[in-house]
Amino acid sequence: MFxxxxxxxxxxxxxxxxxxxHRKPRWLPVAKSKVxxxxxxxxxxxxxxxxxxRLHNNYKTQMRAxxxxxxxxxxKEKSTKDSAxxxxxxxxxxxxxxxxxxxxxxxxxxxxxxxxxRRKLEIAKLEEYTLARMEAKDKELQIKIKKxxxxxxxxxxxxxxxxxxxxxxxxxxxxxANPTDYNYAIDMKGMKFEGRDTxxxxxxxxxxxxxx
Amino acid sequence: MSLPPASGTGRYFAKxxxxxxxxxxxxxNRPFFHISVTxxxxxxxxxxxxxxxxxxxxxxxxxxxxxxxNLERLKYWLGKGAHVSxxxxxxxxxxxxxxxxxxxxxxxxxxxxxxxxxxxxxxAENAKEQTAAT
Numbered sequence: 108m109f110x111x112x113x114x115x116x117x118x119x120x121x122x123x124x125x126x127x128x129h130r131k132p133r134w135l136p137v138a139k140s141k142v143x144x145x146x147x148x149x150x151x152x153x154x155x156x157x158x159x160x161r162l163h164n165n166y167k168t169q170m171r172a173x174x175x176x177x178x179x180x181x182x183k184e185k186s187t188k189d190s191a192x193x194x195x196x197x198x199x200x201x202x203x204x205x206x207x208x209x210x211x212x213x214x215x216x217x218x219x220x221x222x223x224x225r226r227k228l229e230i231a232k233l234e235e236y237t238l239a240r241m242e243a244k245d246k247e248l249q250i251k252i253k254k255x256x257x258x259x260x261x262x263x264x265x266x267x268x269x270x271x272x273x274x275x276x277x278x279x280x281x282x283x284a285n286p287t288d289y290n291y292a293i294d295m296k297g298m299k300f301e302g303r304d305t306x307x308x309x310x311x312x313x314x315x316x317x318x319x
Numbered sequence: 320m321s322l323p324p325a326s327g328t329g330r331y332f333a334k335x336x337x338x339x340x341x342x343x344x345x346x347x348n349r350p351f352f353h354i355s356v357t358x359x360x361x362x363x364x365x366x367x368x369x370x371x372x373x374x375x376x377x378x379x380x381x382x383x384x385x386x387x388x389n390l391e392r393l394k395y396w397l398g399k400g401a402h403v404s405x406x407x408x409x410x411x412x413x414x415x416x417x418x419x420x421x422x423x424x425x426x427x428x429x430x431x432x433x434x435x436x437x438x439x440x441x442x443a444e445n446a447k448e449q450t451a452a453t
Contacts, residue, residue: 155425162421169418170408174397181398 327367329357336360337401339393341374342367350376354388354407356396371396374410386410 151159270278291301300307336359343363345351352374355367372388379385393416397403403411411417 159421159425162424166418166421173417174400177394177398178400181395 326369327355327357329361329366329368331368332358337368337396337399338404339371339396339401339407340404341406352376354410356401359402369396386414388414388416390416 288302290303291299292307293299294307337356338359339354339356340363341352342355342357343350344353353367353370354372354374356369356371357363357365357367369392370389371393372386374387375385377384388411393411403417405420405422408417409420409423412420412423
């Protein structure tokens with residue numbers, strides 16, 4: 108009937124998945140095991156049937172009335188809209204606009220007042236903060252100056268002992284008169300012998316101890 | 320001032336019959352329904368004209384099934400002559416927008432009957448046990 112290639116060339120898929128995809132396709136026959144199964148018919152008592160009929164009749168009547176009401180309502184609304192689109196509605200719209208504008212102005216004024224107040228507070232806060240910072244900086248600077256002046260005073264005191272061209276000769280004489288020698292030697296025991304030309308001599312007792 | 324429509328993307332034909340129905344939107348084991356207007360001959364999987372509300376059939380922590388309805392638009396569509404499916408009219412009846420649907424009464428009396436039968440069965444069983452004990 109159909110060749111395989113014709114199936115493959117189809118632009119539309121053979122089976123389209125729909126919401127009812129979980130159902131058996133309509134053209135499939137009844138399953139073999141279910142052929143003689145007769146489903147049980149739902150039964151309603153006569154009493155219930157009459158009651159339901161009555162309820163449904165009532166419901167339908169009421170619903171018809173409701174539907175008609177809404178339909179008439181819609182028609183009425185439509186007609187009023189069409190007729191009033193000229194002057195009445197324009198006037199109404201203008202009034203609405205004016206009302207909205209006024210309200211908006213009022214809100215804007217309120218908000219601007221609140222903003223002003225807030226800005227003032229913010230500026231005051233900022234000023235306080237800046238002043239505090241400046242004060243702290245000043246204090247720091249003062250402390251620094253104090254330290255520096257102290258140091259200068261110390262150096263001035265020290266400067267009395269400095270060697271200057273005036274007292275250079277004196278200083279040289281003094282240095283020659285008191286030579287200092289920083290050389291020293293250390294023996295195995297850790298004894299320190301200062302001076303370059305000192306003769307090493309141990310005390311006598313130490314010698315004995317060393318001999319023993 | 321009328322609210323703007325929660326419009327769907329479905330195509331609209333003025334003269335075609337409309338229906339207000341529940342459209343399942345949840346996932347597996349979690350039903351959730353939109354109350355929507357569509358053409359009567361359109362499948363539920365196809366895009367709708369407008370959504371009018373929602374219905375959550377699973378009770379929440381306060382044991383409530385929540386329904387939301389846009390009554391203004393519902394009135395508009397009823398005025399246009401849209402049909403209303405049975406489950407939706409049941410919901411509208413319970414919400415007080417329509418008269419109570421007969422099906423609501425029917426399920427109620429059937430449930431009551433079932434409960435009565437169950438109680439009778441239990442009592443009979445209890446009586447049997449007592450006689451067996453004595």
